[in-house]
Amino acid sequence: MRVGSPPARIFKQALRRCAGLSMLVLAAGPAHAASTLTIATVNNADMVIMKQLSGEFEKSHPDIHLNWVTLEENVLRQRVTTDIATRSGQFDILTIGNYEVPIWAKQGWLAALSPDAAYDADDILPSVKAGLTVDGKLYALPFYAESVMTYYRKDLFAKAGLTMPDAPTYDQIRTFADKITDKGNQVYGLCLRGKPGWGENMAYVTSLVNTFGGQWFDMAWRPMLDSAEWKAALTWYVGALKADGPPGATSNGFNENLALFGSGHCGMWIDSTVAGGLLFDPAQSHVAGNVGFAAAPLGPYGKGPTWLWSWNLAIPASSSHTADAQTFVTWATSKEYVRLVARTHGWVAVPAGTRLSTYDSAEYQKAAPFASFVHTAIDRADPNGPTKQPRPYGGAQFVAIPQFQAIGTQVGQIVAAALSGQTSVDQALTTAQASVTRTVRQSGLMR
Amino acid sequence: MTRKRARLQRIAIGGAAWAVALWVFFPILWMVLTGFKTEPDAISTPPHLIFHPTLSSYREVFARETYWHFALNSVTISVLASIAAILLSIPAAYAMAFLPGRRTRGTLLWMLSTRMLPPVGVLVPIYLLARSTGLLDTRTGLVVIYTLTNLPIMVWMLYTFFREVPVPILEAGRMDGATRWQEITQVLLPLALPGIASTGLLSMILCWNEAFWSLNLTSSAAAPLPTFIASFSSPEGLFFAKLSAASTLAVAPILVFGWLSQKQLVRGLTFGAVK
């Protein structure tokens, strides 16, 4: 019971702070008192496994207790941001994306990490590691990472007499989709994210726009949503989904599309590489035997950053258990942890996209035929690479500025309105341009 | 009117009422059923009406989260906040009903208008206050907030109940030399008990279902059931069955409580507010 009166709580907190300080001092010393780490995490499949296996960690580290807070992504993000920005110190370990890591590290909110040699930080995929490094220091360790690829149904392609090239173009995708779509049998040629949100439809749309040669801002932070490239990309997107997409595309996010593809309703699906492990799992997917994969399609520009997302474990600077927290974070992102998951849940379930050693493992390659595709996709994601014109921001499928959550959500809604037919593409882009301009003005980015 | 026609009419009325009741209740029933399906069963099209019930979703929900911890927090917070709100609102409602002044009506209206404070606009100020008073992630913190947000409604409801108590009875007590304390505890409260009970019940329901402050001000130690739901609401992979099982678990206690106390709620309301 912790119903204690406020003064008692303050006193207790003060005590804990002192304890934390002395622990920092004594961290090198032999014995220290048991500590409890509060870990905030999302409810994704890989994290659920981590929580299950954390008993092993507590067994080997009897003086560290773990206290889990599992929340849905949006709730978690709001909760954790409020906490860290007000330095409330409710959490010792945070699960955050590579969107937050550099922004927060620059604010001095995250503790820099220095894993030992046994951890082998050089084993982390270079592009993933780069996204977590600020001024040469690591501020988070990757738990799993994803890029984007194309999934398709081999059986439907064979039936229609089509072959999927290794690197399709968006024109080809549209042609294939038209041929496969069979609405009478609820088979839809193409499934894409349509659910509004900066991490949902805008993740896909941003990467689509990049390869069509568009971008969010020019060097003076002037929004570029009124460009011809955005128009071409969005016209393709709305046209393809209207002709060949499932009904209710505006409510389909990653998860909904995963369920649709897994239950046999989609012919193709362009989305995160983590779906591979789930689609190949016969317990989760009715089409496990028929899933084919290819690289993410290319648009007219043919280059540009594609997609790189990682879920990472980080430690707030306000935590009073930094040393113990680092012990857990390095454990959960280690090679040993990957092997532990392989032993208990099978190689197909290991956290993907983080370690070269995982991709070097013959067992993993056998269990996950998509492994090399994912590896290549992450290597080529190029989050800080060039767009068609120079840009002042980093990020592949997002813009690495604090305002992007609001901007992305707003534009995501406008794109969804165009997709549902409420507005035209032209109208939508005019509205979006105006609203992004308002936001960057208000926040002082653009003068 | 012939007897036969009357009977037909009764059957028609019964049929219509039952159709409405089933239609309104159907989503809840479906949620309970889906909780007993496997994940692929839960999204099969067309939906299976007949299926092989399984407890696998429940097992997984229990394996993932400590349901009892959340449920206990929900019960503790709702009960304490309701008791606190009632204890505060009884004297206030008494004063308004029996000792009205020129400003009584204005005070009552002002109280109700404080309830219209939109939570999204004041999240950060309240969060900062909770942090500096050490009330973040404590049951005390939520009890304080729920007491205060429900207080206006409680005062208003009790006020309407108290106004139904015949003044002569209270005056008779006073003639016999009862102090105000005795007047309230021995005369007024027993008379208004059904009203107080239903006010408390309403407060319990509102506290149990509140999801904004509970999600934002608690993390683990004091987290009630809305937080439990937030860990199942949209994970990766198939989740309809698990979500249904978790939702059923979150809703079941208050639903059963509501069913059992429904008569009490009605009896109390009859006595006051809506007569």
Next chain:
Amino acid sequence: MDQAARRIPVAAPVGRPSHARRTGGALLLSPAVILLLIWSLVPLAMTLWYSVRRYNLVDPTQVGFAGASNYVYLLTDPDFITALLNTAILVGGVLVITVGLGTLLAVLFDQSFLGRGIARVLVISPFFVMPTVSALLWKNLMLHPIYGVYSAMMRAVGLTPVDWLSRYPLATLVMIVSWEWLPFAILILLTAIQSLDAEQKEAARMDGAGPLAQFRYIILPHLSRAITVVIMIETIFLLAVFAEISVTTAGGPGVASTNLAFLIYSRALLQFDVGGASAGGVVAIVIANIVAAFLLRAVARNLEA
């Protein structure tokens, strides 16, 4: 309380309490009033202060006095009017449905029929379901265009399922929220009807009043106070509807289902712009108070009666 006691005519509250008694009254009233004063004034003061500051949680470089710019940003938002309108439609729509349908159903459930007790329990059940759960339930299990039960029913009779939440977002939200609040209206109104004297109804029937006339001239006037109670309590909650929107449509498509609370959330809180969110909070408080002034006056009149 027994019937005899209730028959005693309710005397008007004692004419004018003595000075001493009134002081006592103030004393009794003070704990609740003081707490509510603190609860409403402290956050209000903080909100007012932040609303004229440049203050962003995730961008400490933004500091200083903002003047009216936070307000200007919100009030000149082209979606502000839409959000206001949506708020009005949501509140109004749900009130009309719950009060209208609630009255009819209350009369229906007042009749005697087989299994009335159980049917009543079923019909008030949604009120006990938390808003997050009802929203998830309707979105995923009922209205999902592919797996939803309603879509399956439409397909079964040869219709094409409708994607309710993207085609008719606001109307669907009104429907979901009405489902949550209809039981409350039924509960209150049914209670009110039951407190109507059976003798009074019988007398009207003897006088040859048909069911419609009975409803119009006996039941409806009797219900007016209960209806104000329903409107009052529901409005308090409907003005702040948030969970249902964020779970189902996130305010869209576009801003088709964005109400004021959600607009503040998506424009300011999402980027942790405390200044902007505070300005939104102040605007929402002003609007709520305007509504409250009208509403409360009506309620007060009805309560005095």
